[in-house]
Amino acid sequence: MYGFVNYALELLVLKNFGLSVWEQIKKKAEIAMEGQFLVRQIYDDEITYNLIGAAVEILNIPADSILELFGKTFFEFCQDSGFDKILQVLGATPRDFLQNLDALHDHLGTLYPGMRAPSFRCTEKDGSLILHYYSERPGLEHIVIGIVKAVASKLHGVEVNIEIIKRKGEPLDDDEVERSQQIASSSSDMNLSNAVDGDGLRETNNNDEGKHCLSEPTSAIAGRRRRSATEILSKGRCPFASQQKNSQTSCANRTTDKNPSSDSNFEGIKNDGNSDNEFSSRRPSHPSIHLHESFDESKANECLRLWKNKSDDIERSDHVQFLITETLGASRTAQTNVEEKEPPDEVDFFCEGSLISPSTFSKIFPFHLMFDRNMKIVQAGKSVSRVIPRVSDSDCPLLEVLEAIRPHLQLTFENILAHINTIYVLQTRPGAMEKQERYLRLKGQMLYIVESDLILFQCYPSVMNLNDLTETITVSHPDINYNFEKQIVSLKSLQIQISLNP
Ligand code: HEM
Incomplete structure (x- = not known):
């Protein structure tokens, strides 16, 4: 991920908790790096996930809340980094803005070569907006919630409610969702004793191979790396889950002494001291799969294989869906604006015949x-x-x-x-x-x-770069003149100079 994102996270911590907390987070995330993140440099995704995981532990704030807060700060950081104009012209209402979000990310891909940007599209349901979010990175949906809320409130003066209505890997069919929720809840009840331990993988242990992994395929991906994205985030939901069980020490107790939010003036999120419970009570239908340090790779790969295999014949969502509803006052204003913009009926915009051949x-x-x-x-x-x-x-x-x-x-x-x-x-x-x-x-x-x-x-x-431009122009306009080639050569040398002296 581009350092742009890591730097925004750094600013969030520095602004709200100070330098010493940031140093603690970096240490916990095993990041031995002097100075700040470089916004134009690509870092391994694991660094970002490690930082978030460490922030969850040190700040004692649930991962979802940190990601949402990060989304809010990230939006402000984008504005401060000179993207304020582009964000303003994206749309005058949250709906228009979100409809252009994909175009924004496509454009950003030209500014940040090698960026693996997320993709978005919008649909309607009963007059409400559904935002579809596609990303190859698991577990970041709460960043979207944070950014979208900040955009609506700061750019459009509208408050919005955002609800995740479908997660990646969940059955597409709503009946299937219900069925898998039932299976999930009954098997998690049944298998509490089967869990590897408090921090280990909770298996559904039903006889159907295909449902072995519940509805979160991303959990299976965890086995790919020593500490992969999902592992870190699920650990982040209750970093001390295993000790909690073994030593009867709660999450809150373990972290109270070092919880910097208790003595900082940070107002954003208050931890209720029971982040794990809060997390699971908020999502009863998606029991979080806690991964153990020693969770072996073969088990994870088996899960992934089964999920990919779709042996249960259920069509599953390949992305996250959010239901976005404007609060009452705001939608009335938006409605009025739409009515105001409606052109008078009597104007005829169509011509009889075509005007050009x-x-x-x-x-x-x-x-x-x-x-x-x-x-x-x-x-x-x-x-x-x-x-x-x-x-x-x-x-x-x-x-x-x-x-x-x-x-x-x-x-x-x-x-x-x-x-x-x-x-x-x-x-x-x-x-x-x-x-x-x-x-x-x-x-x-x-x-x-x-x-x-x-x-x-x-x-x-x-075109994504000058090479693309040269190729496209020479192929589509073979008769292009010699001057064009000369201009490209000088542009290339300019590009080299800029990258040498940013
Ligand atoms: C002009 C403003 C913006 C800039 C400059 C920007 C830039 C970036 C960059 C550089 C990344 C890292 C991607 C990579 O390195 O592969 C990123 C990721 C991301 N951006 Fe944006 N972004 C902007 C606006 C937004 C908005 C409005 C949203 C709204 C939801 C958004 C959602 C995300 C998410 C969720 C990610 C995490 C990566 C992922 O999902 O795979 N961004 N953005």
Whole structure:
């Protein structure tokens, strides 16, 4: 993860608890590093997880609360780091903002090469907004809650409630969720005595292999590293769980003396002294799987295998879903604003005939693509046809040449209509371009053309670096002049100078 994130965590601790606590956290996280985190450097994810785990132990605050608070501080840090304008233009309401969140992260990917940014998309349910969050990193959903609450409150003057309605690995079908919750609760009752120990893996011990791992596949991933993400976070939920059982010393008692929040002026979160209980009582349906230091890798791998195998035939969610509801007063204001913005009915926006010919349109928008309900390309811009010759064939399926990078969505006509206000990033499939190893990212907007029942993908090539730019320009515009190459060479040397003298 970029040091940008670690540095924000550092600031959070320094601001609220002071330098000595930060040093304690670093020591506990086994980070022997002088000075502060460099925002432009990529650090191993384990460092971030270790820091969070150590913060949970030292501050005696539950992991979820720390992550939420971190989200809030992270947002402020983004604003202070010069991203305030970009955050403001993302949308005037939380809804608009969240709909553009994916585009923001795609853009950030161009500023932070090698960033493994999360992906977001929005859907509606009974008038409320559902935010879908995709990340390859487990257990960070409470950061999203913290950021989204801060954005709504500070940028839009609106308070929002955010509820996690589906976690990664949970059955997609709600009946299945209920069934697995029942199994989980009955087996955790049954198997308390079967637990490895207070800090160990609680197995469901039912006879169905596929449900061995309960609903949290991420727990299985823990075996991959000595102290992996989930292990650290689940340990963080009650860092002293094993001692608690063995020595009858509670979490709170073990940490009271060194709990800096007791003598700091930190107002954000007060620990009730029973973080583990609080955690499990808040999520009765998802018993946290505590991992033991000696939890052996083969068991974890077996869990992962079983989960991947989906031998229970249950379709499981590959991401986290949040239900976001604005508080009453705010939604009334938002409603009024929408009403105010409504154009008068009598204005007619549509013209009778088309004003420009398809060939002129193709010249003006050389990278556009148009496709029908069967996802067959019916029209393509000049440059995109040159770069991906296959698109000029009649009835070329869009999915044969392109795949979706953002949003995280199966590309069907209906899905696109349901996510029409989103920025799309499509990438050529291997072999779609003439040179096997080349690929092209197309970024743009989907527009539904009512009259012809077609979707227009109005896009442009999205490049991640100067090499991409040179490749794209030379392929799509082979007649490009010599000056362009000269300009690229000088841009490259400028880039080297900037990276040498940041
Ligand atoms: C302009 C403002 C922002 C900047 C500069 C920024 C930057 C970053 C960076 C550098 C990372 C580390 C990713 C990596 O190194 O692979 C990150 C991660 C993350 N960002 Fe943003 N971000 C911004 C806004 C937001 C917003 C508004 C959200 C809202 C939810 C958000 C959610 C997250 C989350 C949850 C992660 C953790 C990584 C993961 O889930 O895989 N960010 N961000």
